[in-house]
Amino acid sequence: MLRQRFTKPSTLRYWQVIVLLVILSITALANAQADDDNLLQKVHQFLYEETRALGEEVVIDLRPPSPHLPECVQPEPFLPNANQAPLGRVSVGVRCGENSRQVRYLQAQIDVIGNYMVAARDIERGALITSNMLSERGGNLGDLSAQALTAEEDIVGKIAQRPIRSGSAFLAHYLQAPHLVERGQRVTVIAQGSAFRVSREGEALENGALGERVRVRFGSREILTARVTDRGTLVVDF
Known part of the structure; x- marks a missing residue:
């Protein structure tokens, strides 16, 4: 038969252990708070x-x-x-x-308390946005949609994709950059690198706005993708 004897710790020893545990807990909490x-x-x-x-x-x-x-x-x-x-x-x-x-x-x-742009009047679908169509308003930008465009330079020069009512904020999906390249258009494609620059004429296979990448066909079979840089002009970077 296994017999074990347990000795009850003295009252002093008991409280020493309790105090040590409290100190360790406080130290751990303080370190965690400092990390947070x-x-x-x-x-x-x-x-x-x-x-x-x-x-x-x-x-x-x-x-x-x-x-x-x-x-x-x-x-x-x-x-x-x-x-x-x-x-x-x-x-x-x-x-x-x-x-x-x-x-x-x-x-x-x-x-964020600041200024943002709203429509100064009703804007029809398909209209090119100009600066006189905008009005500045102040308020909490945090109350706006995550898609809201607040700066004038991000709005002017784009095309309204839907009617925009007077006083409304401009949302990104309301607007589209105008096409500089149209599907079926004859375009100039410039291939350039550090020591060369050549250009070819091809046919755009899709519409493209500034900075967008579109496919261009050369002859009957060769197709490549180029970046729109200007009206009727695309660039392939090497």
Whole structure:
């Protein structure tokens, strides 16, 4: 028969253990809080740098990370939707670790007080947008759609794809850059590199706006893709 004897620790020893555990818990919580503060500070500064040029006043409300997540070493914030301005409710990615193998996401509410463009009058579908069709308005850019275009240079010169009512903000899918190349058009394709430049004439197989890539046919069989740079002109870079 196995017999074990347990000796009840003295009252002093018992309280020494309790005090030690409390000290260790407080230290662990303090270290975790310091790690979270460092992470939040990094993300907050990143978001400020991304938004400060959008308006006169920026308010960033950043939700802290889950307390159950491990420490984020060497945090590197990034925006998952880099093509959209970080306004309103946004998700912010953070790469952690020396090799950035761990990725976590934080939620933020970003309000920017600034100016944006609205339609000064009703605009018909198919109209070319000019500066006298725009009116400037001030407000919280965070209340706008993520697709809203706020700068005049992003709006003027484009074609309305649908009727736009007076006072409405301009959304990206409302507008389209005008075609500089039309399907079936004879176009000039310039092939250029560091030490050469040659041009050929071909037929565009699709419409294309500035910067878009379209297919061009040469003869009966040869087809390549080139970038639209001007009216009736495309470029192939080598």
